[in-house]
Structure formats: C-alpha cells, structure tokens
Amino acid sequence: MKAFLSLPRSPLPLLVWLTAVWLTVLTPALAQNWQTAQAPGFVVRYAGGADALHLPEVFRVLQKARQDLKSQGLALPPTVRVVIHPNLKSYTAATGLPWFILSAANRSKNQIDSQRLRVLLERGTLERTLRHELFHLAQPEGWPRWKAEGMAMRFAGEQPVARPLEAITEAELERLLANPPDPTTLRRAMATAYRWTSRLQQ
Numbered sequence: 512m513k514a515f516l517s518l519p520r521s522p523l524p525l526l527v528w529l530t531a532v533w534l535t536v537l538t539p540a541l542a543q544n545w546q547t548a549q550a551p552g553f554v555v556r557y558a559g560g561a562d563a564l565h566l567p568e569v570f571r572v573l574q575k576a577r578q579d580l581k582s583q584g585l586a587l588p589p590t591v592r593v594v595i596h597p598n599l600k601s602y603t604a605a606t607g608l609p610w611f612i613l614s615a616a617n618r619s620k621n622q623i624d625s626q627r628l629r630v631l632l633e634r635g636t637l638e639r640t641l642r643h644e645l646f647h648l649a650q651p652e653g654w655p656r657w658k659a660e661g662m663a664m665r666f667a668g669e670q671p672v673a674r675p676l677e678a679i680t681e682a683e684l685e686r687l688l689a690n691p692p693d694p695t696t697l698r699r700a701m702a703t704a705y706r707w708t709s710r711l712q713q
Contacts, residue, residue, distance in 0.1 A: 543558050545558050550573070550574065552574070552577060553573045554590060554591075555593045556595065558595070558597035561629060562597075565628045572638045572641045572642065573641060576646075580666075585649040585651075587649045591645070592620065592621060602624060602625075611691075611693070611694040611697065613630060613634075613636070613640055614626065614644050616644040638667075639667040639669050640667070642667040642668070643664065643666070647663055650663070656684075657681065657703070657707055660688055660701055661706075661709075664701065664708075665705070665708065669705075671698075671702035673695065674702060675703040676700060676702075679703060684700060684703055688704065
C-alpha cells in the first residue's frame with residue numbers, strides 16, 4: 512500500500528504544512544555543503560567558504576611535512592585525507608573527542624580530522640597542528656602513546672606549555688593521554704611525554 516500526504520483545507524494550515532515539508536526536504540541538503548580540494552598526495556574536504564581561503568597554506572604545510580618525514584625515513588600513506596569540520600558539533604560527532612583537542616589522526620583511515628581552520632589560525636597553531644597529526648600517520652607501529660605524542664611534538668616544532676607531571680607511571684600517563692579529563696591535564700601529560708622523549712634524543 513502506498514502512503515499519501517493529505518493536504519490541509521484552510522490557507523493558513525496549508526502554509527504551515529508547506530513550510531514544514533520544505534524544511535524537511537531542504538534541511539538535510541543544507542546541513543553540510545561539503546567540497547573537496549586535491550593536491551598530490553592529499554585530499555582536503557571542507558564545508559566552509561572561509562576555510563577555502565586558507566587551502567593554499569594548508570597544502571603547502573602538508574607537502575612540506577611529507578618531505579620532512581621522508582628525510583627522517585618515515586613514509587606517509589600515498590594519499591592522506593584531511594577533513595576540516597565546519598563546526599564543533601560536526602567535529603565531536605566524527606571523532607568523539609572533547610572540544611579542547613583541536614585535531615586527530617586516524618591511522619586506519621589515513622585521515623586527519625580538524626576543527627575549523629579559523630580556530631587553528633587564531634591560536635597560531637595551523638602548521639604545528641597539521642605536522643603533529645601527519646607524524647602520527649607516519650610513525651612506526653607499536654609505539655606507546657607517550658612516545659608517539661612526544662615525538663610528534665618535536666617534529667611539529669611544539670614546545671610544552673605546562674609543567675610535566677611528576678612521579679607518574681607509564682600506565683597512568685598512557686591513560687591520561689588517551690582520555691584527558693580537561694585541558695590542563697592534557698597539557699601536563701603532553702609536557703611529560705615531551706620530557707620523556709628527550710631521553711631518546713641523548
């Protein structure tokens with residue numbers, strides 16, 4: 512049996528009904544106007560017109576990082592996908608991460624998810640953020656999280672912005688890096704990872 516919509520008989524309800532139908536049909540189409548830009552080795556997916564203005568800089572950073580990784584004996588996947596989310600809701604829904612983590616690398620998908628470029632630019636972290644996540648896509652298998660984060664910070668040119676945690680076990684540091692409860696704890700855990708990897712440089 513086919514289902515049919517019944518039209519209201521009076522003008523005002525008819526107008527309300529038509530508006531509801533229009534919104535139902537149109538809202539999903541307007542939800543995300545995703546677009547794609549490509550350069551050798553990279554595909555960037557974005558949904559905001561303002562983000563398009565910064566794509567040349569994004570591709571410059573990505574391609575330079577690929578070269579720098581190669582010079583260190585690390586190889587990125589042939590094609591890396593970068594998804595620039597138009598808002599925080601889109602980003603957290605895709606990654607499951609809290610608002611204070613600006614980007615994330617997904618090694619199984621060869622993908623980086625990032626918050627709006629404006630957010631990174633306002634913090635002056637666009638280049639460092641992209642380099643950090645690209646390192647995660649190229650890092651060797653089997654590294655503990657503290658080593659991966661500390662070495663990614665060094666590759667990106669990041670410096671700790673908080674005091675390292677003292678008298679912490681490796682298991683506890685791994686837990687805090689994987690599931691930080693707040694921005695301050697994350698900054699201190701990252702600073703600890705950075706300090707621990709300094710021993711690997713000696």
